[in-house]
Amino acid sequence: MPSELFVFDAYGTLFDVHSAVARQRAAVGPNADRISDLWRRKQLEYTWTRTMMGAYRDFRQLTAEALDFAAASFGGIDTETRANLLAAYETLAAYADVKPCLDALRARSARLAILSNGTPGMLNAALAAARLDGQFHAVLSVDDLAAFKTVPAVYELVTERFGVRPEQVCFLSSNRWDIAGAKKFGFRPIWVNRSNQPDEYTDLKPIRTVRSLADVPGLDV
Template sequence: MPYAAYVFDAYGTLFDVHAAVRHHAGDVGPEYQRFSELWRAKQLEYSWTRALMGAYRDFWQLTEEALDYTFQRIPEVDRSLRAKLLDAYWKLDCYPEVPAVLRSLKARGARVAILSNGAPAMLKSAVDNAALDTVIDDIFSVDALRTYKTAPAVYDVVTTSYRLYPGSVSFQSSNRWDVAGATKFGFRTVWINRTGMPDEYADLGPSLILPTLEALE
């Protein structure tokens, strides 16, 4: 095995963050894509600003607050959908290739783990819903540290727990900012660029860029 552990970001990498709104697109209406994108953008923004302020709230609280903001910004969407959308977020679809890729890595003897901003209960629900509980060895949440990526201490959770040097860990994320943080920490990084976004953080480039997880080695 080239790497002792393969560690995955959860949201956007293993699980489709836009599935919650997409499953209710008919009720949300023609603005469903914009609605979903804004919800995700504010969720991330809140995590970064609270990490910088040292004013932690767990990711589920931020998800709720971001949704409430989105309803205010796009008032034509019926606010009575709030409970349905939040419930759907606990059961996000995983991307089609994910189960086979994780099983293959595990069969080759690697540790397979999640390192996520998500709250523990959120992550467990997503993993169980996708039937990935038998292939994922560990779920590492920032909740134990009460801060968010890209704080170096978050990535250090993996190396400390597994007693590995950073270079022995392959870290996969669809979030370019997350890849930058993990690269700075010393992980081998793979950017899963599912939507063909332009590159950024030129001084903190990934080791590999893939459109999906299928070609991961």
Template sequence: MDASRLTAGKAAAVFDAYGTLFDVHAAVQAHAAAVGPDAPRLSEVWRNKQLEYSWITSLMGRYRSFWSMTEEALDYALAQHPGVDRGLRGQLLDSYRDLAAYPEVPGTLRRLRALGLKTAILSNGNAAMLERAVAAAGLGDHLDAVLSVDAAGVFKTAPAAYAIVLDSLGVAREAVLFCSSNRWDIAGAAAFGFSTAWVNRRGLPDEYADLPPDAVIGSLDPLA
């Protein structure tokens, strides 16, 4: 489907937060000189472990805050890179709390609302960390709702996580366009019944062939 037609007949555009609206690698990039040559790999391990912990916890039928997993994932990444000064831990976490939004995000959200769509975040992030990230990026005025999986007590890709959107925004699932940079998240949203746009910022190969996105875009610009 043409990305420009994705919003036709939709009542809401819902976005994953980390990696989609906010640059998850900006925290390490902000301290790249101090981190040293291991900076890119440290950032990748940090992100991958953060997600792994959420999936494993969900499979065990348990739940705890995404922020605690973010801290523990950084500890693992630092342990795997002993050449990086562990004294940077606090600065890296502070930078993660205040991640930069991608440049096109505010304008896209503004234009979508001008088209009459509700705009919202649905994130694995817990409420406190989302509130701070949205405020730091200045996105509050462009969003109708900031939704955390806290409300379901389970992380995406559990169906109960996506159902939060329907309960909170009062829309039918076929009226939702869900956008994420995470292909696994797109698969989960598609399985739930949302229309989807995969924001493939890094040009990654496709996967989950049985649950394809309705569109693949390199940024949010084509949406509105």
């Protein structure tokens, strides 16, 4: 059935997680790209590990801890640069394809939402900085559960909030593991494969794979 409820992951899908380091590249130094990559990997690792342990810390705290590990792995950064990076993460740049996609979906009266590991404060700050506040009918955070994706109860936040069945939800994420979790829950996921990664979790396939959100409004989903 065609969906008119589109739910977006935030980090990596709407917001460029590497834009924080990009803004501080000179201060971070020659290992900037490797620090950025490791920062993201450890951030996600901490969400999965702490969820399995039942030892929740919110996404803002884990983002800081992941940065500290990544920076220390390449010789460290000074306190001012650390503070600037964490501040920049609160106002990550939105990808250029985000606003046109949202506008096109809203033009056909689709309902739009975010489902994210981010804290409400982080999400509100990022949306305001990108001038996307007011674009979504709901901004849902895992903070309500004290557990991160891919716990099924996280995806259930959407069905409870909108009073829909899982198969009525079109879920969009750039993270293949998130697509797998959403598919297992029963959503109809679209993988926004921005960096042309190989497929994985092949038993939990997306209904579509696109390279950009610009492709989404034209899909029959």
